[in-house]
Amino acid sequence: MRIPKPADMFDRTWEWAQLTNFVSDEQPGASLGIVSGRRRQGKTFLLEAVCEATEGFYYAATEVVSAEESLRQLGEALGRHIGSPGPIRFASWEEAIDGLLALGKVRPTPVVLDEFPYMVRGAPQLPSVLQRALSPRRRERRESRARILLCGSSISFMGNLLTGSAPLRGRASMELIVPTFDFRAAREFWGLDDHRLAALVYLIVGGTPAYKSEFLRGAAPARMEDFDDWVINHVLNPASSLFREVRFLLAEDPTLRDTGLYHTVLAAVAEGNCTRGSIASRIERKATDISHHLTVLADAGLLAVEPDAFRQNRSAYRIIEPLVRFYHSIMRPMFAQLEQVRPGRTERLWQAAQPRFRSAVAGPVFEHMCRTWAHDIASEETLGGLAVRVLSGVVHEPASRTSHEVDLVSMDEAGNLLAIGEATWGDTLGMAHLERMEKISALLKARGREPKAITLFSAAGFMPALRAAAAKSGGQVQLVDLERLYTGE
CATH class of the missing domain: 3.40.50.300 (P-loop containing nucleotide triphosphate hydrolases)
Structure with missing residues (x-):
């Protein structure tokens, strides 16, 4: 029936x-x-x-x-x-x-x-x-x-x-x-036509439906010009339900005890410490002392443990929920100041936090959006096959003793390399970015793992020379801006 x-x-x-x-x-x-x-x-x-x-x-x-x-x-x-x-x-x-x-x-x-x-x-x-x-x-x-x-x-x-x-x-x-909405469903749920505005809202509140329907009672920025006021009045406002939400998320989970240490671990990850050793070093603990806490946070759905695409036995911890990342990157460092409500103070604090927002929130969450697109939405023609795993990784160059970070590594079911890519929120990508990825592609080819495509993602767009090079590449260079991220494959 x-x-x-x-x-x-x-x-x-x-x-x-x-x-x-x-x-x-x-x-x-x-x-x-x-x-x-x-x-x-x-x-x-x-x-x-x-x-x-x-x-x-x-x-x-x-x-x-x-x-x-x-x-x-x-x-x-x-x-x-x-x-x-x-x-x-x-x-x-x-x-x-x-x-x-x-x-x-x-x-x-x-x-x-x-x-x-x-x-x-x-x-x-x-x-x-x-x-x-x-x-x-x-x-x-x-x-x-x-x-x-x-x-x-x-x-x-x-x-x-x-x-x-x-x-x-x-x-x-x-x-x-029952999962959170992905960034495309979240845009539709919030009723946002502007792709950049939809992405900005997602960078903060992610795809949790209750944040709009219950916590904010439908309050959403109508235009890009409204975004800062929306953040100030509905996210950084001590009277808003979102203000202390991350604290409550941890307090409500019966498997999380000593929530102070769990918050400290999340804060270390939000700062960019992604390995167990770097997290432990940041909070001045032994790696063995936080193994249990990392496992519990992963089991609770707050952290993801992602293996490195190119290095065995290496993995990175990433915060899954955008609001948790926003809280620990932006709100927690100035929480006491935000609670002291004074005319114009929150506006100044928010403006002062913009560099940190771009690097610690927008960059990582946008990368996650791009990985979701590559895994769930991108066509086989775009990536050269069906992506079953999309990870990040580090490629070592022995000759120069340097390492190259790769934001997106798309692989098929057999583990064959389909595409490598770079994702950036704030930079307009140009030929230098393509040349860097081509160099990495050559290093991988020498190891028998040449990618079929290079994918470049940017919320700020692409320079004309890069667009021309992509048009001449026969599909080997794929450019993905916000419009394609939200509407294309």
Whole structure:
């Protein structure tokens, strides 16, 4: 049965299809699905919409102090859902889960347990209870078509439910991660026609839908001339919900303890320290002392660990969420000053931060946008094949004992090199940039890895001589400006 997507739901067509296929499955037997993703991405909106469309049961757990209180709240919610004259009292979690399975006796019915980590915090045995309740030959499971959906914003916690020797390993038939919008979807969501303005907004708030719909109530810059005022009034303003959002993101994740050290690690990465050793050196710790913290931040979806395209056993850490990078690069160093609201002070602080914004925020986030374009959008004709991996890397030149950084390295499924590229936010690219990439291409050719194309990305445009050279290259030199980034392939 096809369930129409709600008219007020932007994008999320694929996610909606996965959820509705899962909850409308007519096969006998209860089934389990896992839904996760960072906070503010619209998971609750999706799940509530599914329950509204199918008359399913939705329950959002709260931070309670005891399993008894959690059971009481669940019973009250279930009583309201089925129209019971009074709250339902469960004596145990085993009894509660069987009560939820009973909702699916007549037809396939979604049963959503949102903020599942809160439930497990008060009742650590709950995953094991679910494991037993969903035993393949258990009568209560076989006679139910409940489609149980466990949801949580702690990516590491939710992922661990199905790994290793976890009780629910092998029990789930769906694991859905709700991502942030990419830069193209974000532009459409914010309703921005100007590509440069759309990119600037993305550099700060990324593709998190709640930042527009809930935090800013739709406030967006209408023109380029409005951008600075928008940043000052809605991002750097102590009264704005965005002002302390990054602090709350870490505080709300139950897997992150000692949040001060985690913030320090993120700040070091935002400054350009991308290896474990350089991060440790910046915060004056041993590399072994921060291994756990880096792993936890990566599991939480705040850091990405990207291997070097050309050097084995070397990797770089990058901040995934643009707002986290903006906070640690721009806001955190002057947080106390921003809190002291005085006429004109925030404007002066923002203007003074422009060089740091261009180098520490715009440059890295724009590179990420370009890698996304190369991986998800660029045609095979552009790159010389289908890009399965897009990384960055460093090419060593032994003769001169120098190293050359490559912003984009596109490879196919077999690991063959398709294209190398450079991405810059603020520089107009010219022939010198092409000659640098051609030199790197020659070094790689000597090692048997000649790229098929050179891709040059710039938000500031290209000099006429470079455009002419690209036009004569027969497609071997690809120029990508903001217009092509947003509308072309």
